[in-house]
Amino acid sequence: MSSASVSPDVALAARGVCVRFGAARAVDGVDLEIGAGEIVALVGESGCGKTTLARSLLGLVKPAAGKVEYGARPLGYSRGDLKEFRRHVQLVLQDPSGSLNPRHTVYEAVAEGLRIHGVSDGEEVRVAEALSKAGLRPPERFFMKYPHELSGGQRQRVVIAGALVLEPDVLVADEPVSSLDASVRGEILALLLKLRDELGLSVLVVTHDLGLAWNIADRVAVMYLGRIVETGDTAEVLMAPRHPYTKALLSVVPEVARQAPIVLVGETPDPSRIPTGCRFRPRCPVYAAGLPAEVAARCEKEPQPVLPPDRGHHAACVLA
Template identity: 60%
Template sequence: MPDLIFDDVSITYQTSGRHDRGQVHAVRHVSLDLPAGGTLGVAGESGSGKSTLAMSVLRLLPRNATLTGSVRIGDTDVADLSFGKLRSVRWAEASIIFQGAMHSLNPVHTVGRQILEALELHVTDRWPTEKARKQRVKDLMKVVDLPAEKAESYPHELSGGQKQRIMIAMALACEPDIIVADEPTTALDVIVQKQILDMINELVHERGISLMMISHDLSVLATACSRIAVMKDGELVEVGPAQQICLDPKQPYTQQLASAFPVIGDPASRMHPVTRREQAPRPPVDERHTMTDEVLLEAHGLNVTYRAGRTPVHAVKDVDLTIHNGEILALVGQSGSGKSTLARTVLGLQPADDGSTIQFRGADLPTRSRAVRAFRRQVQMVLQDPSAALNPKLSVYESVAEGLRVQHFSGSEEERVAEALQSAELIPAERYVGAIPQELSGGQLQRVVIAGALAIHPEVLVADEPVASLDASVRGEILALLLSLRERLGLSALVITHDLGLAWNIADTVAVMYQGRIVEHGPAEEVLLHPQHEYTRTLLAAAPSIRGRAAA
């Protein structure tokens, strides 16, 4: 079994065209080694160079990339391999679990067919016939804990966790010695994340596989890796045992990464997200908006049923929910628990079953177009994926102004757009108005989406997983922004999340949703520190903790 060695590796990209930035130095003089059978985590935020380093293992970098130094698998320099030899190394000696399972899987082929393709490209004595290869696919489905019949499914028919399991099955197909996992649990809920990490751990220990895992989350790496390397701006900042990196980091940047994710129960992180960016001044204590007894949005006996052929699917069951003026309510639960369906329903975007009641300021949700438009002015949604929510061809100005035009805003559009950008802490506004989405970072994109919602002065924001895919410090900035909006503008918010740390960071109250029902609801401290329902306890046990995992 070979070692994986990075020897003084530097990687640059040569950019051109409209967004020409000359040479971009993505990785600078990195030397690392992954011993045979070892585990190595590489941590860092977006732009740190960690994924570029990972892609270099199998020469998957784009054509405009130039690599100096050497990447070796055993005694073989990957750069010296012919295409034929490189193809024999891919899958068979080293394989990659890519970050975005939905984007990495072919939507027009079943997942079983895609696993089979790797086996057909690397025919060995272990699976020389079609029958043997099909049996290998069935065995792999069992290894990743999926029913054999799921191999006949298309990617869109599987959940996020199931797609990630398929990616792991593909990576294991040809029994490689080395696996590179690039953000394998990003945006998965805590239960599925724990299942995936436990599976990876089990496979590594049982089969002696070498694992290189990439993540911006130190608590995830502490779960699976014995050593962690921290990267910033393409350079290695710190390398050491996982316990030391997580619990006793030496470098300031590593300390920031380690403190970025809140510890549930830690008073220091309660209503205080960790950020690296200077926040807008907070209003004086006596001028801050806080939660009141005034009810804004409420649902009683809410049921939502989908029809799948002749079979009814009860997505939301007998839910009672109330959002008060100035309240931040976190609705937590696994994927498929009904959280997003509930959010769309209280917004009037999804019809509720007969007998359900939804009211805003004591009046039933409107059904006529003019009244619906007025309601949408008061209750706005912030979508999970800002890249998908924004039109890539529209400037920031046009994206933020779009809602004003829909609402027939009669005042100064330019002033209101500038005000919204400033409220979302995109300052100075004139720096951003002409930018298009691809020119902005993930955190800036999420602020643009929030600015678009703020432009029409709503009273309630419904935010669906607003920080699920963001880096640690950017995540803290967006959460701090939501708190700031409540304090400065009196905004209420319903935040949909699977992240209990987020709820501890910013929520006044927490509602836990399981199989379409609210199983626990109360003040955040009470629900998160003294859970009454078994499912809430299960969520808390599955939540990653940098302290608990690293010390284990």
């Protein structure tokens, strides 16, 4: 699998992906595309399934049904297939302190991927270039430093450099700025935008923060209880949300909130006990406020649809 095999339109995709843990439907028939050179934000509360979906896109969790595609090709799960795939699709974790071995220097941390994949030519040059792309300049100044000698933002840049050293097509960033101070968050988000623009990278950003999506993403997908409930261009979704869940999440985002905060009742339901009809119904303020009988019946009985993977603005709600 080479970079040349990547579709010019879609870099990475979930096609009807289902992931189950016993009776729990953690991911329940999801279609999602990350276009070439595109940043997509996958947004939702803790427990909604977004990290499990990201892990399936990375080949770390094999779907019970559906498939993951890299370019136009289904992902294979042999050791060789996965090793080659992970040269092209790299993970950036949320906690740089936990991602970096405290006993390894910055050089060793960034070179680790090269050594795992047997890339021995020009190691020092490749490490220096990756650190430079991640904004650590001059890179040689950081070679022999240990994680505890770096700031939080610098540690996250080392993690990003470790992903970049293999020259991937796609980054999957799981809460990449959640552990950082507010002053540093903007710098890391700006770096991801710069990498997209300069290297043509595709990026999936997994986050609970719709404000982050507003600042960085081309498109946004809102996830609830194992399914995408709304997706579309970021400006369309955030300026004119259709699903009550999206509206509730947006009501507490200072950058875009235009109404009083909407308080959702209760916690995200157990994925092993998904409600009939609309799975958001038990917490939906619109349903709770009262609906015409025929509309309420649809909310109660009609299964929530799987949204299509195309780039339109879609919402899985009978009220949308």
